[in-house]
Amino acid sequence: AVVSTQSTGIGKWFGLKHYTITTPAGPNKKLEDLIRRSKRPSKDQIEEAAKLADMEVREVEVWIRRKLREITPSKLTKFKETTWRFLFYSSNCAYGIYIMWPQDYLWNTMLCWVGFPTLTWAVRDNLYYYYMISGAYYVSLLVSQFHDTKRKDFWEMFLHHIVTLALIGGSWFGGNYRIGSIILVIHDVSDVFLEGAKMGIYLNFTMVSNIMFAGFTISWVLLRLMFLPYKVVTSSIFESTSVIGLWPANPLYCSFLITLQILHIYWFTFILKLLIKIATTGDDVEEDTRSEDEEIPSSSEEDKKGK
Numbered sequence: 050a051v052v053s054t055q056s057t058g059i060g061k062w063f064g065l066k067h068y069t070i071t072t073p074a075g076p077n078k079k080l081e082d083l084i085r086r087s088k089r090p091s092k093d094q095i096e097e098a099a100k101l102a103d104m105e106v107r108e109v110e111v112w113i114r115r116k117l118r119e120i121t122p123s124k125l126t127k128f129k130e131t132t133w134r135f136l137f138y139s140s141n142c143a144y145g146i147y148i149m150w151p152q153d154y155l156w157n158t159m160l161c162w163v164g165f166p167t168l169t170w171a172v173r174d175n176l177y178y179y180y181m182i183s184g185a186y187y188v189s190l191l192v193s194q195f196h197d198t199k200r201k202d203f204w205e206m207f208l209h210h211i212v213t214l215a216l217i218g219g220s221w222f223g224g225n226y227r228i229g230s231i232i233l234v235i236h237d238v239s240d241v242f243l244e245g246a247k248m249g250i251y252l253n254f255t256m257v258s259n260i261m262f263a264g265f266t267i268s269w270v271l272l273r274l275m276f277l278p279y280k281v282v283t284s285s286i287f288e289s290t291s292v293i294g295l296w297p298a299n300p301l302y303c304s305f306l307i308t309l310q311i312l313h314i315y316w317f318t319f320i321l322k323l324l325i326k327i328a329t330t331g332d333d334v335e336e337d338t339r340s341e342d343e344e345i346p347s348s349s350e351e352d353k354k355g356k
Contacts, residue, residue, distance in 0.1 A: 074115035128251040135244035142237035158284035162292040166224030235272040
């Protein structure tokens with residue numbers, strides 16, 4: 050509540066506001082089904098919906114614009130959500146680095162498997178809160194995803210949350226949380242920069258968003274595309290086998306790690322597309338290109354198009 054109140058005040062100070070609903074769209078089951086299928090229906094879909102709803106095409110277009118204003122989060126709402134995530138990732142990342150930095154197994158992943166599982170279970174209390182907080186947060190992401198703004202990579206993100214929770218739960222209860230804690234901390238770093246870049250975009254702080262996006266890209270490449278596969282994944286496949294032999298859950302555990310790595314490569318294609326766009330057009334960093342939202346017209350634009 051405190052974060053929401055403070056971020057709302059900051060957002061309003063910089064001119065962010067909620068959408069003003071002058072004329073509600075009103076209930077229309079046939080058109081609501083259309084919006085559920087696509088927030089950007091094609092001309093043919095609109096014409097077909099107009100026939101089913103016994104309405105003029107222009108009336109359907111106006112209804113869609115009004116409905117989108119009702120269901121699409123405003124920039125102020127997005128800013129509040131982003132501020133909360135930025136604060137969470139920042140504090141959780143700082144806490145994770147504080148815990149992990151002195152650990153010798155962070156720098157020598159072979160040590161993650163020495164004494165497994167007897168000795169690794171003996172020291173698990175050091176990371177108890179870090180694991181519990183991170184696990185609870187990813188559970189909340191999994192649940193809230195079905196209520197948040199739908200994105201193009203909805204199912205990929207859903208898979209990511211499932212895999213992440215499987216890794217968190219499996220590594221904790223399986224006694225190999227040393228390697229699991231490394232996975233957690235290297236993921237939090239990129240998320241801090243991402244949410245910082247979004248905050249800069251919403252507040253029109255171009256330099257901040259550009260710097261944060263640069264940090265996000267660099268950390269993504271170094272930690273998720275290099276450190277994760279070359280240190281964590283290889284350690285789980287090869288170093289673990291050389292130290293403790295082939296333990297029963299290792300194939301499943303490694304399959305989750307490989308799935309996570311594939312998702313990282315997939316999402317990096319979005320980053321590359323944005324980098325190419327910035328390089329070719331000279332534009333600054335924009336909002337998340339995965340969003341299916343469209344620009345919502347102002348009330349005056351809506352009225353003009355409805356005439």
